[in-house]
Amino acid sequence: MMSKGLIAFVLHAHLPFVRHPDKEDYLEERWLFEAITECYLPLLQVFEGWRQDRLPVTVTLTMSPTLLSMLADPLMQTRYSKFIADLTLLAELEIERTSGDPAFSGLAHLYRERFNNARQAFEEKYHRDLIKAFRELQQAGILEIIPCPATHGYLPLLRPQPTAVAAQIGVAVHTYQRYFGQKPPGIWLAECAYYPGLENILAKYDLGYFITDAHGILFATPRPRYGLYAPVMTPAGVAAFGRDLESSKQVWSNDEGYPGDGDYREYYRDIGYDLDFEYVRPFIHPDGIRLHTGFKYYRITHRKTKDKQPYVPAWAEAKAALHAGNFLFNRSHQVTYLNQIMGEREPLIICPYDAELFGHWWYEGPLFLNQVIRQQVQVDPGLQFTTPSRYLQKYPLIQPAIPCESSWGANGYHDVWLDGSNHWLYRHLHRAAKRMIRLSRDHTGAGGLTRRALNQMARELLLAQSSDWAFIIKTDTAVQYAVNRSVYHLNNCSLIYQMLTDQKPLNETVIAELEEYANLFPDLDYRIYSEPVPTQ
Amino acid sequence: MIPSFFGGFSLVTSLLMTAALALLMAWMFQDARRGTGPTRKKAGGNHPEQTRNQEAWQEFSTELAPQIGQSRFDNNLAPLPGKYEKDTIVLLVRSPHSIYSYWEVSPQHQRDVAQKHPPADWQNAPWVLRLYDTTDNPAADPALSPYHDVFIAETVDNWNFNQVFPSRKYIVALGRLLPGGFVPLLISAPVITPAASPSALIDPNWPPLVTLQDILSSCPGKTGEISGITSPVAGWGLPASPAGAWSHDE
Numbered sequence: 081m082m083s084k085g086l087i088a089f090v091l092h093a094h095l096p097f098v099r100h101p102d103k104e105d106y107l108e109e110r111w112l113f114e115a116i117t118e119c120y121l122p123l124l125q126v127f128e129g130w131r132q133d134r135l136p137v138t139v140t141l142t143m144s145p146t147l148l149s150m151l152a153d154p155l156m157q158t159r160y161s162k163f164i165a166d167l168t169l170l171a172e173l174e175i176e177r178t179s180g181d182p183a184f185s186g187l188a189h190l191y192r193e194r195f196n197n198a199r200q201a202f203e204e205k206y207h208r209d210l211i212k213a214f215r216e217l218q219q220a221g222i223l224e225i226i227p228c229p230a231t232h233g234y235l236p237l238l239r240p241q242p243t244a245v246a247a248q249i250g251v252a253v254h255t256y257q258r259y260f261g262q263k264p265p266g267i268w269l270a271e272c273a274y275y276p277g278l279e280n281i282l283a284k285y286d287l288g289y290f291i292t293d294a295h296g297i298l299f300a301t302p303r304p305r306y307g308l309y310a311p312v313m314t315p316a317g318v319a320a321f322g323r324d325l326e327s328s329k330q331v332w333s334n335d336e337g338y339p340g341d342g343d344y345r346e347y348y349r350d351i352g353y354d355l356d357f358e359y360v361r362p363f364i365h366p367d368g369i370r371l372h373t374g375f376k377y378y379r380i381t382h383r384k385t386k387d388k389q390p391y392v393p394a395w396a397e398a399k400a401a402l403h404a405g406n407f408l409f410n411r412s413h414q415v416t417y418l419n420q421i422m423g424e425r426e427p428l429i430i431c432p433y434d435a436e437l438f439g440h441w442w443y444e445g446p447l448f449l450n451q452v453i454r455q456q457v458q459v460d461p462g463l464q465f466t467t468p469s470r471y472l473q474k475y476p477l478i479q480p481a482i483p484c485e486s487s488w489g490a491n492g493y494h495d496v497w498l499d500g501s502n503h504w505l506y507r508h509l510h511r512a513a514k515r516m517i518r519l520s521r522d523h524t525g526a527g528g529l530t531r532r533a534l535n536q537m538a539r540e541l542l543l544a545q546s547s548d549w550a551f552i553i554k555t556d557t558a559v560q561y562a563v564n565r566s567v568y569h570l571n572n573c574s575l576i577y578q579m580l581t582d583q584k585p586l587n588e589t590v591i592a593e594l595e596e597y598a599n600l601f602p603d604l605d606y607r608i609y610s611e612p613v614p615t616q
Numbered sequence: 617m618i619p620s621f622f623g624g625f626s627l628v629t630s631l632l633m634t635a636a637l638a639l640l641m642a643w644m645f646q647d648a649r650r651g652t653g654p655t656r657k658k659a660g661g662n663h664p665e666q667t668r669n670q671e672a673w674q675e676f677s678t679e680l681a682p683q684i685g686q687s688r689f690d691n692n693l694a695p696l697p698g699k700y701e702k703d704t705i706v707l708l709v710r711s712p713h714s715i716y717s718y719w720e721v722s723p724q725h726q727r728d729v730a731q732k733h734p735p736a737d738w739q740n741a742p743w744v745l746r747l748y749d750t751t752d753n754p755a756a757d758p759a760l761s762p763y764h765d766v767f768i769a770e771t772v773d774n775w776n777f778n779q780v781f782p783s784r785k786y787i788v789a790l791g792r793l794l795p796g797g798f799v800p801l802l803i804s805a806p807v808i809t810p811a812a813s814p815s816a817l818i819d820p821n822w823p824p825l826v827t828l829q830d831i832l833s834s835c836p837g838k839t840g841e842i843s844g845i846t847s848p849v850a851g852w853g854l855p856a857s858p859a860g861a862w863s864h865d866e
Contacts (some may be wrong), residue, residue: 479819494711
């Protein structure tokens with residue numbers, strides 16, 4: 081049955097592998113803990129609400145293999161347990177501290193409730209196994225979960241070694257099957273970064289689709305009949321869907337995006353920075369580095385003002401509902417217009433966002449998403465939520481075309497991940513990949529310690545290839561950490577290479593230490609680096 | 617027995633007292649040398665005295681807790697090698713208008729090429745990056761393609777070509793310009809720059825719906841401005857930049 085128009089939300093959940101068993105005080109591990117508290121648990125609650133209410137809705141969720149590995153890791157689970165317990169302790173102190181202040185007291189109680197709920201959900205409801213909760217939502221049809229490249233490798237810049245690109249895809253698919261017990265229907269390319277020919281590798285792993293940025297489709301060859309509002313089919317039989325610009329702009333735009341509304345919670349005012357050092361000291365970094373605790377009492381008020389006013393949750397909730405209605409209203413008008421032109425086929429609006437936007441950067445994001453789904457029938461019953469693979473089932477005839485090389489980064493191509501700040505990475509990444517490929521070909525039937533060393537070298541190479549490091553270096557945030565992670569994994573690749581080429585003794589203790597430190601992808605088989613790569 | 621018992625007791629007592637004193641002093645010194653830190657505006661209300669006890673307890677427990685694994689993964693991290701002693705030249709696409717190359721030429725390869733030329737000519741020959749546009753040359757033969765030369769210092773090992781064109785095929789060669797002509801040392805694999813506009817090619821089975829083709833110009837649009845609607849997330853939870861995507865505080 082034809083709807084008036086199809087909307088496909090695609091949420092991309094990814095964090096780089098930041099597990100550090102050597103010490104407990106890495107700030108970077110908090111990225112995962114904050115995301116669990118503010119994004120993944122609230123999103124689970126929203127998705128489960130849809131399931132409970134039997135809403136006819138389905139959204140696509142990317143879960144990166146590095147994120148899955150950390151969510152499944154007992155050490156990270158234990159550390160999250162302590163993290164959330166500390167937050168509930170801080171909540172008690174905050175309730176005492178703010179008891180005489182009506183503007184903040186209610187918020188302190190709210191945070192206590194939310195952090196206690198998060199703790200209870202993590203420990204008692206999910207028994208620390210969040211992947212299982214997502215898997216059940218996929219089985220219920222609420223989610224269509226897809227992977228991204230193994231460590232979020234930026235594939236166009238790994239292209240000189242196509243085998244390294246194929247390994248990023250192959251390990252991703254294998255990891256996905258390990259956690260979800262089925263083949264992934266499609267894949268999210270890290271940063272939507274695509275180059276012509278990549279589809280041949282995706283086809284090898286039976287991946288049905290990927291997402292590009294808008295110009296990936298609009299500049300496709302030949303020119304697409306339906307513009308952005310239908311996918312194109314690559315010669316390899318993998319479909320490409322383009323990001324809708326109008327809906328992206330409403331959420332992402334710095335100038336007019338919903339998350340900048342004055343009623344929403346201000347991210348950058350946190351008691352970790354605002355309060356007396358001695359008071360927050362037990363809850364910040366042991367070295368006294370101030371950080372975001374999660375207790376934020378102000379609303380954005382106005383983007384340009386320093387005089388922030390107290391956060392009023394009821395106003396923020398009302399605004400999220402209002403914005404959800406506005407989002408649907410705009411989609412309704414968009415598809416009404418498109419229906420006049422397209423006629424023969426329902427327009428498809430692809431709305432991809434970073435999942436971590438919802439809850440972390442935009443605290444009310446999960447509420448907004450929930451409201452979009454729940455208000456749809458009221459705003460425009462003709463709209464329907466779908467996923468790329470459902471679209472492909474409905475419309476098996478897709479226009480053949482080759483998308484344009486592109487990404488969703490600033491300026492639309494690769495220059496964020498390859499500029500003056502981070503270009504030095506690539507000669508080392510390419511050299512390490514060449515060495516890995518050579519060793520894999522030279523040791524086709526390795527066993528014992530040699531096999532372990534080769535598998536570990538593959539893990540280290542994959543970790544060095546994370547696009548996150550180049551991105552962090554470019555955006556000048558945790559630069560030293562990103563540089564050091566790159567150098568560390570590249571050095572480990574060199575060390576193992578030297579061991580396997582008789583330049584150094586093959587040392588089991590060293591290999592075991594590296595295995596413990598980078599323990600992701602336990603089933604990885606280094607021979608993926610000697611498999612042939614399809615070029616057509 | 618009694619004197620020795622008392623003697624033993626006093627020894628134990630004094631040891632315990634010394635240990636307790638040492639712990640107490642260690643804690644006091646720790647407390648004294650700790651600065652007050654930057655004090656900012658409180659989020660609201662006064663700082664209740666009763667929380668100080670809990671705070672001290674928290675800190676004390678932290679300081680006496682055994683510290684595990686003091687070394688970080690990046691302690692004593694060795695620098696990456698400056699050279700791999702391999703002959704390499706790679707060309708990478710950055711955008712429709714920019715491509716990037718890095719290279720390494722080994723001393724042995726330089727000697728091998730140099731010995732085919734008069735030493736004086738070789739030593740004085742400038743280093744050149746020759747960028748070939750092989751788009752209209754089906755065999756991608758550089759010798760038959762138009763090119764652009766960039767003179768570089770010998771120590772340079774990477775270069776951005778920022779004035780290339782969309783949808784063109786390029787090859788770069790590193791070499792030296794001798795009196796007899798360009799002598800390449802390394803030649804890259806070809807790359808094709810991305811398109812920066814809709815394709816002129818039309819599939820007659822899928823004729824474009826004209827009004828859907830101009831969406832980029834109706835949006836904030838065109839590739840050069842796509843940055844306005846990309847992810848505002850710059851790093852994760854990092855306090856380095858207080859000016860956030862949507863907030864302009866501070």
